[in-house]
Amino acid sequence: MLSGQMPILILKEGTQREQGKSAQKANIEAAKAIADAVRTTLGPKGMDKMLVDSIGDIIISNDGATILKEMDVEHPTAKMIVEVAKSQDTAVGDGTTTAVILSGELLKQAEELLDQGVHPTVITNGFRIAVNEAKKLLESIAMDAKDDATLKRIAMTALSGKNTGLSKEFLADLVVKAVNAVAEERNGRIVVDPANIKVDKKAGGSITDTQYINGIVIDKEKVHAKMPSVVKDARIALIDSALEIKKTEIEAKVQITDPSKIQDFLAQESDTFKQMVEKIKKSGANVVFCQKGIDDIAQHYLAKEGIYAVRRVKKSDMEKLAKATGGRIVTNLDDLTPDVLGKAEKVEEQKISDDRMTFVTGCANPKAVSILIRGGTEHVVAEIERALNDAIRVVSITKEDGRFVPGGGAVEAEISTKLRHFATSVGGREQLAVEAFARAMEVIPRTLAENAGLDPINTLIQLRAEHEKGHTTYGIDFTQNKVGDMTKVGVFDPLRVKKHALESAVEVATMILRIDDVIASKKTSSSESPKSENNPSGMGSGAPSF
Ligand code: ADP
Ligand code: MG
DSSP: OOTTEEEEESSSSTOEEHHHHHHHHHHHHHHHHHHHHHTTTTTTTTEEEEEEEEOEEEEOOOOOOHHHHHHHHSSSSHHHHHHHHHHHHHHHHHOOHHHHHHHHHHHHHHHHHHHOOOOOHHHEEEEEHHHHHHHHHHHHOOEESSSSSHHHHHHHHHHSSSSOOHHHHHHHHHHHHHHHOOOOEOOOOOOOOOOOOOEEEEEBSSSGGGGGEEEEEEEEOOOOSSSSSSEEEEEEEOOSBBBSSSOOOOOOOOOOHHHHHHHHHHHHHHHHHHHHHHHHHHTTTTTEESSSSSOHHHHHHHTTOOOOOESSSSHHHHHHHHHTOOEEEESSSOOOOOOGGGEEEEEEEEEEEEEEEEEOOOOOOOEEEEEEEEEESSHHHHHHHHHHHHHHHHHHHHHOOOOOEEEHHHHHHHHHHHHHHHHHOTTHHHHHHHHHHHHTTTTHHHHHHHHHHHHHHHHHHHHHHHHHEEEEOOOTTTTTEEEEHHHHTTTEEEEEHHHHHHHHHHHHHHHHTTTOEEEEEOOOOOHHHHHHHHHHHHHOOSOOOO
């Protein structure tokens, strides 16, 4: 600023601005803090976190995505890292903690280069070169998943560390069964839609009471006590309109002056329901799933005909029922013909804990199936549900791709080793960034070792030695608490999960490194009003702390 000249203000008063090095430092610190928040949960020996929300509800979890979702993160850069976990979770369903820890470590390594005066663009270029090479390496390490035994090991790896207790193997079997049931072949490719596996939970019983159902479980009871509790050889009508009399748009008043007319009026209404039920009966249906309501009188007639009926079934469940039973959802009862009915060996109401649920089982070739989770408490079944959903996703992905890689830090150690050699061929300052990337990869085996109480330095030295010898599948074997061959202990991760974790970690690290100016507007007074303080979106209303 020239002496005597007024500074030119281009920003509104109160705007916070941080530029250059200090902006970068602050951003990197924030990213590292997020990575630190989840690092102790990584791997089979990871710890859990107890999250208490603003109304006192508790979640106990070990899942990176869940933890970060529940934490009310406010710092803008930290939020970007949280997004990585979310996107990893939506895209592949697992590897969220890995992605977050990797991004934190990439930034930590980058910070050292920045301190040495390496320009951020050089670093991001180097990271790009390194990640492309790393992806090639992943492809070359990957193996073909040929059988159910491999799928089961992949499920078990995804389940380890979650609070599944001793039932990991039991649950893994259920997952493989379910995924195999819904896998379809389309244009010569296997496609698995995890949405076709309905995971339901009921607290009570023990984890080993969790069951696979060759069909669909609906958390609803039959609408009328006089209906049968079991229907064998079920022919199922799936109706998405109400079995009620339509209310007119305009409010109509019927004035009945003559008492005898009341009888007529009621009889007329009752006739309408009788006709509805007649139509259902004529189609041959003995079970009705209705997405909307069923009027009391209609219920009465259905019960009289011995038809089992459930009302207000969720739309998503109706779709699964259609897939499982081969039926078609109809809106108009006139379209209810024998060929649109779904089929199942049995539809049955069962009492699970204190609730009654409807089981549709014995479907011939179900394209949708269910798993009903049981376990001691709400917290247990909720964590099992999260764990099972992860396992279902990874097994589905592996079934589709047919490719997996050794887990337990093996791929990260291998990439690290190979990249260190590769770096010398890069030359220039980018070489430094490739080397930094190689070092960052080791954060995964190091953290796995730390979380299990192993000596991280010794473990890494041994691991490096094995990989230098060409033992590409060596990682950390927790059955023996030492470095060992992952193909022997059967610790496998899907190729797609690892690839995605790498890509998204590099992407966010790059994005953060490219920022050299943070301009934060002063919050407008409206956002400081008490209304926004209990803003349900969970976005903080305070100024971001830099
Ligand atoms: P993420 O959210 O990244 O999936 P996890 O806590 O599930 O985090 O940990 C995943 C890591 O733990 C992977 O690197 C995986 O290979 C490793 N892992 C899981 N089970 C075992 C095991 N039994 N032995 C060694 N490593 C394991
Ligand atoms: Mg996992």
